[in-house]
Amino acid sequence: MKLFGQDKEDFSVLVVREADEVAEAVDQALKTAGPEERPGLERAAALLAAAREATDGELRGNWARRKIAEAGVKGRADSVRAVKALREAEPGLTLLQAVRLSQEAAALDDQEHHRRTA
Template sequence: MKGLAGFGRKQDCVLVIRDSDVVLEALREALGEAPAEERAGLERAVAVVRGVAGADEGPLRAAWVRERLAGVGFAGDLGSVAAIKALRQAEPDLSLLAAVQLQRDAVAHPA
């Protein structure tokens, strides 16, 4: 996942941006041209990227939230008001509604 972003002023819309399809295609092309000694590693890489490409967005958003909270030193309860405050400190462009929705993803999808 590249990142989550709002546009302009604080937004209630949070986008998950992934380029795993592009990476998967590049790995498939490399696998098609790879010498025998590289094939096993590339096959494993294709399997890993395929798993990420099909992942549900909820767990991806939850992981993003945890990364942002860790970045501001938050280690408390993900379901707390303090977690929302810390998330908005980490990402000032998040609206309160977006922060609450992201918090719900983090609570619903434990690490």
């Protein structure tokens, strides 16, 4: 899946959403599932429901968080090292795009931190 548009001046990120089709397939499988398959399919259905509810910003932020973690970057997701890791992971990113993605990742980190401490 290619996430980023070709226009260097525009911050266009394509988010592909196929959760509806996959969720429908899981729902169909649940109808005929045996007792041993049911727990896994129910968990899959719950994960797909959460994916459908995620905003485009959350999907982009989660992608950025994964790429930053894969690069072994510790600390804030909007650090210079994190931006560099994003640009290395996706060479077509402009500096502005990488900064914005890192900010979306950092915002998700902040939200999780506030939830844990609340």
